[in-house]
Amino acid sequence: MTSSSTKTPDLQALDTLTGGAFTAPTSGERAQRIRDWLAGRPTPEQLQDVFKELSGRDKGAARPVREKLDELKRAKGQEVIAAEWAQKAELLLAHTKLNIADALAWQRDAAKAGAPLSREPLAGFKAQLAERVKGIEDLQHRAQVHREAAVLLAQRFEVLSTKGWKDAQAADESLRGDVTHWQQQADEITTDANWNSLDAKFAPQLEASRAQLLVVSDAFHGALSQAVAAANDAAAPLPPVPVWADELRTARGEAVVPKAAPAKPARPPVDPAVRAAAQDAVQVALAKLEQETAEGHGKASAGAAAALRAVLKEHGKLVESELEARVHAALVAAGELEGWQRWSADKVREDLVAKAEGLLKRPDGQALGGRKMQETLRALRDQWKQSDQGGVPNHALWKRFDEACNEAHKVVEAWLEKVRADAAEHRAHRIALIEEVKAWAVEHADAADLKAHNRALHQFADRWRDAGHVGEKMFAELQPQWNEAFGAARAPFEAAQKASVERRQAMIAEAAELGAQPMLRIDAVKALQQRWQAEAQSVPLDRRHEQKMWDAFRAPIDEAFNRKTAEREKVSSAMSEHDRNVLLASKALEAANATGDAQKIRAAMNQLEAAMRGEKINLPEPAAKPAPTPATSHVNTAEEAAPAQAAQAAEAEFAESAGLAPATGEVDEPAVTHAHAPAHDLVAPDGSADAAALGDSETDSLPEPAAAPAPAAVPPKPVVAMRRADDRPGMRKAEPAMAGRGGRPGDRPGDRRDSRGPGGPGGRPDRAGGFGAGAGGDRGGRFGDRAAPRFEDRGPRLGDAAFRAQRDAVEHAQAALRKLAAQAHGEALTQLLGAWEKRDGASVPSVQELGRAVSPAVRGAWSQAVDAAPAGNASDALLRLEIAAEVPTPAEHVDARRAMQLQLLTKRNEPAPAQTWGQDAAKVLASGHDAATARRLQNVLKTLLKGA
Numbered sequence: 026m027t028s029s030s031t032k033t034p035d036l037q038a039l040d041t042l043t044g045g046a047f048t049a050p051t052s053g054e055r056a057q058r059i060r061d062w063l064a065g066r067p068t069p070e071q072l073q074d075v076f077k078e079l080s081g082r083d084k085g086a087a088r089p090v091r092e093k094l095d096e097l098k099r100a101k102g103q104e105v106i107a108a109e110w111a112q113k114a115e116l117l118l119a120h121t122k123l124n125i126a127d128a129l130a131w132q133r134d135a136a137k138a139g140a141p142l143s144r145e146p147l148a149g150f151k152a153q154l155a156e157r158v159k160g161i162e163d164l165q166h167r168a169q170v171h172r173e174a175a176v177l178l179a180q181r182f183e184v185l186s187t188k189g190w191k192d193a194q195a196a197d198e199s200l201r202g203d204v205t206h207w208q209q210q211a212d213e214i215t216t217d218a219n220w221n222s223l224d225a226k227f228a229p230q231l232e233a234s235r236a237q238l239l240v241v242s243d244a245f246h247g248a249l250s251q252a253v254a255a256a257n258d259a260a261a262p263l264p265p266v267p268v269w270a271d272e273l274r275t276a277r278g279e280a281v282v283p284k285a286a287p288a289k290p291a292r293p294p295v296d297p298a299v300r301a302a303a304q305d306a307v308q309v310a311l312a313k314l315e316q317e318t319a320e321g322h323g324k325a326s327a328g329a330a331a332a333l334r335a336v337l338k339e340h341g342k343l344v345e346s347e348l349e350a351r352v353h354a355a356l357v358a359a360g361e362l363e364g365w366q367r368w369s370a371d372k373v374r375e376d377l378v379a380k381a382e383g384l385l386k387r388p389d390g391q392a393l394g395g396r397k398m399q400e401t402l403r404a405l406r407d408q409w410k411q412s413d414q415g416g417v418p419n420h421a422l423w424k425r426f427d428e429a430c431n432e433a434h435k436v437v438e439a440w441l442e443k444v445r446a447d448a449a450e451h452r453a454h455r456i457a458l459i460e461e462v463k464a465w466a467v468e469h470a471d472a473a474d475l476k477a478h479n480r481a482l483h484q485f486a487d488r489w490r491d492a493g494h495v496g497e498k499m500f501a502e503l504q505p506q507w508n509e510a511f512g513a514a515r516a517p518f519e520a521a522q523k524a525s526v527e528r529r530q531a532m533i534a535e536a537a538e539l540g541a542q543p544m545l546r547i548d549a550v551k552a553l554q555q556r557w558q559a560e561a562q563s564v565p566l567d568r569r570h571e572q573k574m575w576d577a578f579r580a581p582i583d584e585a586f587n588r589k590t591a592e593r594e595k596v597s598s599a600m601s602e603h604d605r606n607v608l609l610a611s612k613a614l615e616a617a618n619a620t621g622d623a624q625k626i627r628a629a630m631n632q633l634e635a636a637m638r639g640e641k642i643n644l645p646e647p648a649a650k651p652a653p654t655p656a657t658s659h660v661n662t663a664e665e666a667a668p669a670q671a672a673q674a675a676e677a678e679f680a681e682s683a684g685l686a687p688a689t690g691e692v693d694e695p696a697v698t699h700a701h702a703p704a705h706d707l708v709a710p711d712g713s714a715d716a717a718a719l720g721d722s723e724t725d726s727l728p729e730p731a732a733a734p735a736p737a738a739v740p741p742k743p744v745v746a747m748r749r750a751d752d753r754p755g756m757r758k759a760e761p762a763m764a765g766r767g768g769r770p771g772d773r774p775g776d777r778r779d780s781r782g783p784g785g786p787g788g789r790p791d792r793a794g795g796f797g798a799g800a801g802g803d804r805g806g807r808f809g810d811r812a813a814p815r816f817e818d819r820g821p822r823l824g825d826a827a828f829r830a831q832r833d834a835v836e837h838a839q840a841a842l843r844k845l846a847a848q849a850h851g852e853a854l855t856q857l858l859g860a861w862e863k864r865d866g867a868s869v870p871s872v873q874e875l876g877r878a879v880s881p882a883v884r885g886a887w888s889q890a891v892d893a894a895p896a897g898n899a900s901d902a903l904l905r906l907e908i909a910a911e912v913p914t915p916a917e918h919v920d921a922r923r924a925m926q927l928q929l930l931t932k933r934n935e936p937a938p939a940q941t942w943g944q945d946a947a948k949v950l951a952s953g954h955d956a957a958t959a960r961r962l963q964n965v966l967k968t969l970l971k972g973a
Contacts, residue, residue, distance in 0.1 A: 054567075125158050182241045252264040252266065385436075529578070607823060614834040866891045872884050879970070
């Protein structure tokens with residue numbers, strides 16, 4: 026652990042590094058300087074050191090540093106992930122044969138792993154893979170189109186062979202050019218860089234189409250040359266094309282003789298072993314196709330069907346008719362499955378087309394917003410790509426889809442244009458605000474009203490915050506300019522704040538000096554507080570910083586006042602025997618509260634009540650009683666005061682703090698007026714609340730501390746009621762109130778009560794809890810035959826310390842009893858539900874545990890219901906219980922509860938559910954136990970047992 030002297034240079038270095046963030050006077054200034062420091066891209070080690078020191082001082086200012094550290098950690102982790110997935114992308118791109126599924130899986134898995142695909146180098150690899158996949162897909166499409174073109178060319182040759190040879194001769198040149206052009210395009214397809222990445226089926230198909238087209242072209246051109254030669258020379262042989270041969274025969278004048286169909290040659294006998302091998306080969310391929318078709322595998326079933334056709338082409342002549350029928354049925358089923366998959370893919374595409382066309386034709390007539398439209402279009406295009414992967418592309422639907430998306434993208438383009446225009450406007454507004462702040466800073470460099478200066482700075486900050494959205498790059502460009510201008514405008518205010526902090530620190534030191542003086546100078550304290558208020562009103566500081574300085578300023582003064590108060594309270598240490606008994610009883614009650622035993626707490630409360638009434642209680646005495654201190658030692662007056670005046674002042678302060686000022690009628694005899702009458706000013710000035718509370722003590726002063734105590738057994742002096750106006754100090758007290766009931770309008774209830782007291786006017790309860798003469802007798806007046814009420818026996822008057830101690834102890838005891846009662850109530854209820862579930866009547870809690878709400882008869886009924894076998898339906902009883910407890914009913918039983926409430930309204934003479942809830946609970950306990958019923962019963966009994 027380093028010492029403070031070792032940490033100081035580090036803090037100074039860190040403060041210099043952060044631009045004074047550690048010595049900034051306010052939290053907002055510290056945060057601003059930290060943000061300015063972070064804009065300079067500090068190293069991770071510097072960030073860690075600053076965060077370690079600043080997090081314990083100002084968590085708000087340390088938050089940007091922590092966020093920067095978290096960002097660096099995330100960036101470091103993402104760099105590792107990016108390097109890993111970049112290596113995988115490089116491997117994919119390095120292969121001459123790229124599988125489209127592998128490229129798509131790379132992008133999907135990289136996104137799942139959290140790789141930053143939007144940043145380099147992954148963004149470049151992603152674009153390269155997308156371009157490579159697009160090239161492969163385009164090449165596949167070209168290969169398929171080229172195959173169809175070869176078929177169409179072959180069909181043209183076939184069609185021309187059915188027409189005259191002269192028509193074929195006229196089209197011969199164009200056909201040769203088309204065949205040559207097809208061969209050139211086929212060569213371009215095969216020499217493409219992505220040709221090796223195509224599926225293996227495309228190369229054989231294209232080569233077969235090329236060979237077939239060349240064979241047909243050569244045969245056609247050969248027959249045409251032979252037809253031309255036969256037309257020029259009658260001795261030349263006729264072409265093998267029947268139509269052309271007939272045409273040439275007709276031209277020569279020969280008769281056209283129809284040829285008879287050649288007779289089919291008889292099949293040679295087949296070896297049984299060869300037939301069996303053919304049967305086995307076909308059965309194996311057939312079983313594979315049937316399995317894939319049954320499992321619904323579209324692509325696998327297509328491959329199995331192709332394999333079966335190949336086997337059937339080789340061994341079809343040797344297959345029996347039954348097996349051949351099974352083969353054709355399986356091929357038909359596989360074709361239906363493949364057709365269903367194509368139909369399913371087309372259905373998905375049709376839905377996507379409908380969604381794309383519906384983007385601008387919404388039912389509410391309102392088009393989507395720009396950002397929402399952009400996200401929707403991106404999602405629709407991704408879904409279309411996924412549909413193309415599972416089936417054959419549909420170019421007609423794609424054309425409709427692409428046109429609809431392009432039309433909807435116009436909304437996105439308009440939105441982007443608006444965003445760019447708004448960003449330009451916001452940028453111009455922020456630049457104008459920066460210039461305005463610079464001009465304002467020059468104009469108000471010597472401002473005198475610092476509050477208005479601070480208010481204007483806050484307004485500028487709010488305007489900058491509400492200046493509109495700009496891009497991250499633009500904001501990074503404008504923010505340093507704003508910080509520079511705003512810092513220059515804030516510099517005079519910060520200088521004033523720094524000077525104010527120094528002045529307040531000086532006042533704090535002055536307050537500490539005043540608080541340390543033995544005699545507290547009230548005038549100096551008031552003047553210092555006025556200076557502090559003037560300083561606080563002239564120079565505003567950060568709220569939390571100002572509050573901390575104010576606490577440091579008032580702490581020594583408060584400590585001095587508390588010290589003076591403590592010296593005054595020393596006078597009350599010589600408390601009366603009654604106060605001491607109450608304090609001991611209060612401590613005993615606090616100790617009982619700590620035990621958590623309800624019986625001990627109640628016993629301690631009874632002892633405290635007895636002690637307050639002045640009764641003798643048995644409590645342990647303290648180990649050593651303090652010796653009585655001379656009265657003069659507690660006087661906080663000047664040392665040159667007279668001994669008699671000091672003793673009187675001490676006695677008066679003791680009466681003020683302990684609350685032992687005698688009331689009228691409690692002294693034995695009128696005391697002799699003390700020679701030093703002005704001693705009452707030490708307690709409270711005349712006319713104050715304390716003086717009024719003293720009552721007659723103005724003329725009957727307290728006895729001297731050294732005087733002998735009065736005799737213990739003295740009959741109390743009868744108390745005579747006085748008028749309200751005569752109860753003030755200095756008024757005549759010898760005249761009693763006029764006889765009468767005292768029930769005049771405007772009199773207080775206490776006056777009417779006193780005027781109707783026993784024994785005539787003026788009777789009121791004495792300190793012992795009774796009345797004066799005639800206490801407990803008949804009351805005079807109209808209701809004289811009724812017994813007089815007895816008021817609460819409050820006991821002797823307590824001092825302040827004893828009163829507060831007993832009040833706190835009683836409050837703590839009541840809270841502890843409430844807590845113990847709640848715990849006991851919950852345990853009893855849980856025990857009752859457990860006994861119901863086990864059907865054990867012996868486990869039902871006793872009457873004392875259940876509380877006064879449950880009578881012995883009700884408890885017995887519950888025990889019998891739990892012991893008996895489950896019987897009856899508890900639904901109505903539960904509803905009555907919930908009505909009685911006024912607790913909510915489950916939603917499925919609300920209608921039944923309303924019906925029961927209506928029935929109860931019609932049955933006026935029957936007892937209400939609140940009167941029969943004990944019998945209803947017995948019915949529920951007699952029924953079977955289940956979780957829902959137990960929960961409802963628990964909610965009901967929780968209220969009923971507690972409420973009663």
